[in-house]
Amino acid sequence: MLIAEHNKTVRSRFSIQNLLSRQAPQVEIKQIEMAFLASTKNLAAGLLAVLVIFSGILNIPSPKENKEILPYAISWAFTLTFFLMRGIYLTKAFMHRTLSDEEKLHFGRRLAANGAIAGFLWGGSS
Numbered sequence: 001m002l003i004a005e006h007n008k009t010v011r012s013r014f015s016i017q018n019l020l021s022r023q024a025p026q027v028e029i030k031q032i033e034m035a036f037l038a039s040t041k042n043l044a045a046g047l048l049a050v051l052v053i054f055s056g057i058l059n060i061p062s063p064k065e066n067k068e069i070l071p072y073a074i075s076w077a078f079t080l081t082f083f084l085m086r087g088i089y090l091t092k093a094f095m096h097r098t099l100s101d102e103e104k105l106h107f108g109r110r111l112a113a114n115g116a117i118a119g120f121l122w123g124g125s126s
Contacts, residue, residue, distance in 0.1 A: 032108035036094045043087045083118040
């Protein structure tokens with residue numbers, strides 16, 4: 001009997017109606033807060049990695065190969081740097097003031113979308 005009541009409680013807690021409600025689960029809010037706490041250092045490390053990769057591209061020994069890929073490398077480095085800096089800006093804006101749960105979810109979605117674009121650009125480097 002106790003197990004059946006527990007299963008009923010778990011099912012009601014994770015029902016579609018509860019998942020679609022406007023109230024944000026506190027676990028998701030904490031995950032967003034933790035992501036923002038760690039993101040500045042990670043994004044700064046990403047900026048350093050862009051610099052290292054771009055400088056490696058510039059030092060390709062063959063001038064012909066360098067001229068062919070240089071426009072692509074410049075556009076890749078510039079675009080990726082833009083999105084990494086945007087992530088740092090989002091982090092600073094998130095940490096600057098106290099936000100409601102809805103605002104935290106909104107910032108979390110923005111950071112996730114920014115990260116998806118930056119991840120796509122990282123994959124494009126290969």
